Amino acid sequence: MKKLRTTLLALSLVSVIAGCSAPQSPQPQPQAKTEPTPKLTQPAQPAPTTQAPTTSTTPAPASKPATTTTTKGQVVANPMEIAVLVNKSFMLPDGFRPSDLVEPNIPFIFTEKDERRLMRKEAATALEQLVAGAKKDGIFLAGVSGFRSYETQASLFNYYVKTQGEETARKYSAEPGHSEHQTGLAMDISGSTGKCAADDCFADTPEANWLAKHAVEYGFIIRYPKGKEQITGYAYEPWHLRYVGKKIAQEITAKGITLEEYYGMHG
Ligand code: DAL
Numbered sequence: 001m002k003k004l005r006t007t008l009l010a011l012s013l014v015s016v017i018a019g020c021s022a023p024q025s026p027q028p029q030p031q032a033k034t035e036p037t038p039k040l041t042q043p044a045q046p047a048p049t050t051q052a053p054t055t056s057t058t059p060a061p062a063s064k065p066a067t068t069t070t071t072k073g074q075v076v077a078n079p080m081e082i083a084v085l086v087n088k089s090f091m092l093p094d095g096f097r098p099s100d101l102v103e104p105n106i107p108f109i110f111t112e113k114d115e116r117r118l119m120r121k122e123a124a125t126a127l128e129q130l131v132a133g134a135k136k137d138g139i140f141l142a143g144v145s146g147f148r149s150y151e152t153q154a155s156l157f158n159y160y161v162k163t164q165g166e167e168t169a170r171k172y173s174a175e176p177g178h179s180e181h182q183t184g185l186a187m188d189i190s191g192s193t194g195k196c197a198a199d200d201c202f203a204d205t206p207e208a209n210w211l212a213k214h215a216v217e218y219g220f221i222i223r224y225p226k227g228k229e230q231i232t233g234y235a236y237e238p239w240h241l242r243y244v245g246k247k248i249a250q251e252i253t254a255k256g257i258t259l260e261e262y263y264g265m266h267g
């Protein structure tokens with residue numbers, strides 16, 4: 001499979017395209033308070049029941065997520081829910097931007113003070129704990145790419161289509177509105193050297209193996225596992241961590257399933 005070796009280049013390029021690369025002197029970090037109010041689609045149905053059953057050994061899957069059908073497709077009704085399902089079928093509401101983005105206190109492989117550093121507060125706290133836990137085990141992790149706005153994702157996706165062709169681009173990159181990075185609940189992670197960051201060669205590194213084993217303890221899942229490409233719609237991405245909370249992460253990891261399967265959906 002053709003690698004997306006140019007991911008980092010693309011991310012920098014997209015930063016430039018999106019006008020969010022750091023100028024010579026760092027700009028202040030965006031504060032949640034000053035962010036625009038998201039234009040959310042009003043839920044047409046009650047929020048889904050997402051709790052993982054605790055007593056049965058063969059629990060029923062969580063309810064299918066609530067969505068509203070628009071001309072663009074299925075729009076999630078609960079974009080701020082921690083367990084929100086965003087994939088090739090389910091998209092975020094127009095203009096969605098989480099209201100509680102913060103910068104986790106972890107190392108990053110880049111120095112720019114831009115939005116790639118951000119995650120939603122609960123996920124950011126959990127990620128700080130994960131990175132500290134890894135450090136205790138002698139594994140030094142760093143952030144590669146966290147929050148991406150609709151516009152940044154659009155630039156990135158279009159860049160991949162142009163440089164890698166549409167078929168390859170779609171295996172690794174979500175269309176704008178369909179990326180977990182826009183939820184503020186995802187972070188791409190690499191070793192602190194940045195070697196193999198967001199690249200196929202990250203697989204089977206000590207850092208990837210540590211994440212595969214321990215991410216669950218902090219409420220994260222490897223969102224696009226090997227062997228589940230037909231279900232998730234994406235190639236194996238051992239670097240893409242998605243925060244879902246400890247309870248759901250434990251259920252998903254124990255069963256060896258994806259978030260789609262957790263909701264009883266199979267791609
Ligand atoms: N790489 C994942 C699929 C994204 O672009 O959101």
Ligand code: ZN
Nearest residue numbers: 186187188240
């Ligand atoms: Zn990712």
